[in-house]
Amino acid sequence: MLEGTSRPRWPSTGDVGAVRDDGGVSESSEQTIPSQARQRWQELAERITEARAEYGRAQPTLSDAEYDALFHELVDLEAAHTGLRVPESPSQTVGDPVTNDFPAVEHRRPMQSLEDVFSLEELREWAERVHAEAGRTSLPMTCELKVDGLAANLTYENGRLVQAATRGNGRTGDGVLPNIRTIANIPHRLQGEGHPALIEIRGEVYFPVAAFERLNASLVEAGKAPFANPRNSAAGSLRQKDPRVTASRELAFVAHGVGDVVWGPEGAPPEWTSMTGLFAALDAWGVPISPYTQQVSSMAEVERLIAHHGEHRHDVEHEIDGVVVKVDDFALQRQLGSTSRVPRWAVAYKFPPEEVNTTLLDIRVHVGRTGRVTPFGMMEPVLVAGSTVSLATLHNASEVKRKGVLIGDTVVLRKAGDVIPEIVAPVVDLRDGTEREFVMPTECPSCGSTLAPAKEGDVDLRCPNARSCPSQLAERVAHIGSRGALDIEALGERAAIVLAEPDRVVDESGVVLRLPSPEWINRQKAAESGAPVVFGDDGAPLPQEPVLSTEAELFDLTPERLKDTYIWAKDRDWVKGKDGARGRWEENGLLVPELYFWSKPQFAPDGSIAKPSQPGDNTRKFLKELRDKGASQPLWRVLVALSIRHVGPTAARALATELGSIDAIRVADEERLAAVDGVGPTIAASLKAWFEEDWHLEIIERWAAAGVRMAEERDESVARTLEGLTVVVTGSLEGFTRDSAKEAILIRGGKAAGSVSKKTDFVVVGDNAGSKEAKARELGRPILDENGFVALLEGGPEAVTPADAEEEQE
Numbered sequence: 001m002l003e004g005t006s007r008p009r010w011p012s013t014g015d016v017g018a019v020r021d022d023g024g025v026s027e028s029s030e031q032t033i034p035s036q037a038r039q040r041w042q043e044l045a046e047r048i049t050e051a052r053a054e055y056g057r058a059q060p061t062l063s064d065a066e067y068d069a070l071f072h073e074l075v076d077l078e079a080a081h082t083g084l085r086v087p088e089s090p091s092q093t094v095g096d097p098v099t100n101d102f103p104a105v106e107h108r109r110p111m112q113s114l115e116d117v118f119s120l121e122e123l124r125e126w127a128e129r130v131h132a133e134a135g136r137t138s139l140p141m142t143c144e145l146k147v148d149g150l151a152a153n154l155t156y157e158n159g160r161l162v163q164a165a166t167r168g169n170g171r172t173g174d175g176v177l178p179n180i181r182t183i184a185n186i187p188h189r190l191q192g193e194g195h196p197a198l199i200e201i202r203g204e205v206y207f208p209v210a211a212f213e214r215l216n217a218s219l220v221e222a223g224k225a226p227f228a229n230p231r232n233s234a235a236g237s238l239r240q241k242d243p244r245v246t247a248s249r250e251l252a253f254v255a256h257g258v259g260d261v262v263w264g265p266e267g268a269p270p271e272w273t274s275m276t277g278l279f280a281a282l283d284a285w286g287v288p289i290s291p292y293t294q295q296v297s298s299m300a301e302v303e304r305l306i307a308h309h310g311e312h313r314h315d316v317e318h319e320i321d322g323v324v325v326k327v328d329d330f331a332l333q334r335q336l337g338s339t340s341r342v343p344r345w346a347v348a349y350k351f352p353p354e355e356v357n358t359t360l361l362d363i364r365v366h367v368g369r370t371g372r373v374t375p376f377g378m379m380e381p382v383l384v385a386g387s388t389v390s391l392a393t394l395h396n397a398s399e400v401k402r403k404g405v406l407i408g409d410t411v412v413l414r415k416a417g418d419v420i421p422e423i424v425a426p427v428v429d430l431r432d433g434t435e436r437e438f439v440m441p442t443e444c445p446s447c448g449s450t451l452a453p454a455k456e457g458d459v460d461l462r463c464p465n466a467r468s469c470p471s472q473l474a475e476r477v478a479h480i481g482s483r484g485a486l487d488i489e490a491l492g493e494r495a496a497i498v499l500a501e502p503d504r505v506v507d508e509s510g511v512v513l514r515l516p517s518p519e520w521i522n523r524q525k526a527a528e529s530g531a532p533v534v535f536g537d538d539g540a541p542l543p544q545e546p547v548l549s550t551e552a553e554l555f556d557l558t559p560e561r562l563k564d565t566y567i568w569a570k571d572r573d574w575v576k577g578k579d580g581a582r583g584r585w586e587e588n589g590l591l592v593p594e595l596y597f598w599s600k601p602q603f604a605p606d607g608s609i610a611k612p613s614q615p616g617d618n619t620r621k622f623l624k625e626l627r628d629k630g631a632s633q634p635l636w637r638v639l640v641a642l643s644i645r646h647v648g649p650t651a652a653r654a655l656a657t658e659l660g661s662i663d664a665i666r667v668a669d670e671e672r673l674a675a676v677d678g679v680g681p682t683i684a685a686s687l688k689a690w691f692e693e694d695w696h697l698e699i700i701e702r703w704a705a706a707g708v709r710m711a712e713e714r715d716e717s718v719a720r721t722l723e724g725l726t727v728v729v730t731g732s733l734e735g736f737t738r739d740s741a742k743e744a745i746l747i748r749g750g751k752a753a754g755s756v757s758k759k760t761d762f763v764v765v766g767d768n769a770g771s772k773e774a775k776a777r778e779l780g781r782p783i784l785d786e787n788g789f790v791a792l793l794e795g796g797p798e799a800v801t802p803a804d805a806e807e808e809q810e
């Protein structure tokens with residue numbers, strides 16, 4: 001049984017002795033407290049107590065932000081009705097429950113919490129109060145990192161570590177000495193001299209982030225559940241019954257204060273008058289202290305450091321959840337005193353949470369550019385680490401299994417800094433039985449093809465319908481417009497979707513979703529003020545045919561073809577109805593079709609859309625940019641735009657420089673391709689495979705016809721002597737390799753074909769020519785030897801008369 005879970009009792013009317021702000025007990029609470037406030041107090045106190053117990057077991061059902069909100073509501077309620085501030089209120093007590101798993105250890109001095117603030121404004125208020133109480137305008141302070149770990153109290157007697165405990169309820173904690181002894185950077189004996197007869201050193205046991213990631217990887221490998229975050233893994237690792245398990249975990253400790261100190265006959269060393277002096281002494285004794293702690297003398301410096309640490313939050317080896325500011329001077333600390341829960345001389349500025357709870361509304365799958373099918377979670381939008389998140393990838397079906405998340409779960413969502421948001425784990429304790437398991441589809445949600453792993457043993461499933469799967473097409477089209485490819489600003493992800501897969505919707509973070517189900521729309525409408533989602537007359541989504549069936553058609557688009565295209569998007573300012581009923585997405589979650597390509601929509605008073613009769617600027621700009629970029633971007637960008645597997649900018653540049661044209665790349669054999677610097681056998685094989693598909697060749701043909709650049713800038717020094725001619729080279733020549741012969745043809749505007757047909761203009765025959773020579777004779781095509789070939793290259797067909805050609809035969 002957990003001591004901390006005993007229910008806080010409602011202060012009855014007869015109760016006297018509410019706790020004053022300063023921690024003392026007031027004579028009586030003469031105020032009458034409205035029953036509503038009482039009831040709320042009871043609710044809050046119970047929930048907070050329960051949450052603390054859950055948190056202590058590393059199984060929280062609330063996010064820290066939710067907990068903090070409840071806690072601050074309680075504090076505010078007690079400030080308004082001081083009679084509620086009874087000693088057993090969670091506002092007067094500290095943290096975690098004590099378990100029976102370890103011997104109870106009483107702290108010689110209570111271990112306190114910290115007052116927390118969430119804005120610079122509150123921080124300034126704290127500073128003003130402290131300065132006023134101290135009667136000073138400037139105070140030396142320490143600015144420290146708030147280490148996100150587990151508080152520990154280490155007792156040293158005559159320099160020897162004799163006891164160690166967790167914070168527990170602040171008075172009594174779990175005795176974890178054997179486990180603490182296994183932590184490598186905690187000295188069993190203090191170094192140097194001048195140790196007190198007894199000292200309680202307080203600090204944080206933490207799990208370094210890198211070690212945490214290694215631990216989780218090994219837990220997963222062993223088929224065990226990973227820890228949700230480093231704090232939980234620190235708590236879980238320290239609270240092991242078997243200290244050998246603790247020893248196997250790479251825990252570390254950093255000291256941030258002291259409790260009771262009893263000096264020997266020599267007394268305290270002279271520097272022992274401030275935090276700064278204390279840290280210097282601890283350092284000399286070999287106790288780990290934080291290298292980030294700084295002494296400051298103004299709040300401006302504090303604010304600078306807060307900004308700095310916020311920016312470099314993830315550069316520290318352990319997690320931090322804020323910055324702690326403390327009055328440096330001990331005498332002043334004593335003067336300021338403390339409440340029953342927190343010292344008045346310190347404050348914790350908390351960074352915005354990186355972990356929040358939200359509801360997993362659904363798990364959908366997304367089909368990517370290469371056909372890979374990726375499940376992703378759709379969540380109730382939530383603010384985390386400074387941005388609103390509603391989607392997070394779940395990578396693949398086995399990842400969904402491993403995480404154990406069910407649709408409908410409350411989940412922990414984590415977004416650390418700039419890192420992609422991640423669904424960490426479900427909050428299992430909050431399940432009510434309505435949650436359901438995600439089933440990986442067997443068919444492509446976009447085109448209906450049967451999904452299969454690309455090769456046996458792959459965890460990822462793929463849609464094999466590369467050509468006409470709308471989802472894959474949309475991704476490829478978006479890729480064509482992307483920065484690394486043709487860099488067409490107007491052809492972003494949203495435009496690509498409208499062109500290729502119009503029944504998808506873009507969410508508020510710019511990520512695309514399939515046209516949502518009616519239930520989802522209704523949910524989005526829940527907060528709405530009566531205005532309808534704008535659909536067709538019958539309420540169904542406006543039907544839209546994809547504009548493109550493959551990207552071959554992209555550069556042939558006309559304004560006419562774009563006439564009926566819409567982008568489904570959240571409501572925007574400029575899409576407001578005349579009646580003003582439509583607000584922003586955040587307010588009412590409306591989905592409206594944006595007539596993006598054609599023109600801005602106009603709303604009739606009844607909410608229906610009037611389609612303008614003229615194409616808008618967007619359409620004209622879009623088509624113009626397509627044409628311009630297609631014609632002007634260099635060959636390597638066109639190559640990247642073709643979405644040939646493994647062909648990125650580096651390989652594309654090398655191919656373009658060495659081979660000069662799409663045709664040259666197409667006809668080059670695999671060895672030749674692999675020999676290009678930065679290409680190699682994998683890319684060469686991928687290129688060969690790509691050019692084998694007819695529909696790929698069609699892309700090239702139609703793009704070329706529409707003016708897309710298919711060769712490097714012409715080298716003007718080489719005359720276009722072979723314009724319009726098809727030449728076949730067979731057998732080995734002295735001055736040319738097979739490829740350089742082809743290049744020589746291509747560079748002069750000719751076509752280098754692989755086989756002889758009636759359309760062949762010349763057949764160049766080298767040594768050991770085989771069947772092609774015979775075929776040429778059979779079809780009566782002109783045959784040239786190497787000299788004739790050189791003459792042809794230099795002077796064109798006029799330089800080799802048919803007579804010459806005949807002569808060569810002899």
Ligand SMILES: NC(=O)c1ccc[n+]([C@@H]2O[C@H](COP(=O)([O-])OP(=O)(O)OC[C@H]3O[C@@H](n4cnc5c(N)ncnc54)[C@H](O)[C@@H]3O)[C@@H](O)[C@H]2O)c1
Binds near residue numbers: 061147152167204256
């Ligand atoms: N999710 C939940 O249900 C739940 C429940 C309980 C608590 N919590 C979390 O715990 C917090 C409350 O716990 P708390 O009372 O321990 O407060 P706290 O963790 O916010 O701050 C106090 C603690 O910070 C530690 N600390 C780290 N660096 C320090 C430094 N440089 N100097 C001094 N102390 C430092 C100390 O151990 C100290 O006890 C809540 O704000 C919430 O984030 C969450």
Ligand SMILES: [Zn+2]
Binds near residue numbers: 447448449465470
């Ligand atoms: Zn498909």
